[in-house]
Amino acid sequence: MSWFERLRRAGAVRTVRSGARSAVCPANALRGGSGIVALVATFALAGGIAGCGFHLRGDVTYAFSTLFINSPGNVPFTAELKRALAGSGSTTLVDNAAAAQVIFDLSNVTDDKQVLSLSGGGRAREFLLTKRVTFALHDAGGKDWLPAAEIVIRRSFTFSESEVLAREAEEARLLRDMQTDAVQQVIRRLQAARKPG
Numbered sequence: 001m002s003w004f005e006r007l008r009r010a011g012a013v014r015t016v017r018s019g020a021r022s023a024v025c026p027a028n029a030l031r032g033g034s035g036i037v038a039l040v041a042t043f044a045l046a047g048g049i050a051g052c053g054f055h056l057r058g059d060v061t062y063a064f065s066t067l068f069i070n071s072p073g074n075v076p077f078t079a080e081l082k083r084a085l086a087g088s089g090s091t092t093l094v095d096n097a098a099a100a101q102v103i104f105d106l107s108n109v110t111d112d113k114q115v116l117s118l119s120g121g122g123r124a125r126e127f128l129l130t131k132r133v134t135f136a137l138h139d140a141g142g143k144d145w146l147p148a149a150e151i152v153i154r155r156s157f158t159f160s161e162s163e164v165l166a167r168e169a170e171e172a173r174l175l176r177d178m179q180t181d182a183v184q185q186v187i188r189r190l191q192a193a194r195k196p197g
Contacts (some may be wrong), residue, residue: 067092069093077098077133077182105136109131110131111175113127115127124159135148139196149189151186
C-alpha cells in the first residue's frame, strides 16, 4: 500500500461533496507518481529560491527627479549607466546641468591589469583586473547628495599561451561583467542619495 493510500484511509485526504457536485482534494489529483514528484520539485525549487535571498526587483526610486551626467569624453561606462537609469523610468536624464536637480560627476573610470603570479619559466600565469570608478553627486548649489566616492572591482584569471584566444575572450567577458557590476553599484548608491538638510 502506498503512503498516499495510507493517508487517504486515515482521513487526511478525502473527497468533499457539495450538492450534486463533488470536488476532489488536490492531493487526490496527484495520485500518479509524476504529479507527486512535480509537486515536491516545485516546493523544493520555491524553498531554494527563497533561501538564496532571491527576490523580484521592485520599483527603483530616487530622491531626485532630473539628473545630468557629467563625464569625460565618450566613456563606455557612461553609456551603460545612462541605459540603466533610463530603464528605471523614475528619473529623467537631461542634457545640461542647469536643467537638472542633481549633477552626477563621473571624474574617473580606469581599468588596470597586473600580473599576480608567474610560471616556472617566468611567464605570466595569473592576472588581476581592477576597475575603478570615481564619482560624486551634488546639486547646482554645490551641496553634496553623495560625497566623492570610489568603487573598486577586482577579478583574477589564469592565462595559458596554449589557449590565447580563449583567455583573451575570458578577459573581455570579465571586463564587461565588472563594468555592469560597477554600474549596478552606482545605481544602488544613487537610490540611497538624499537631499542635504
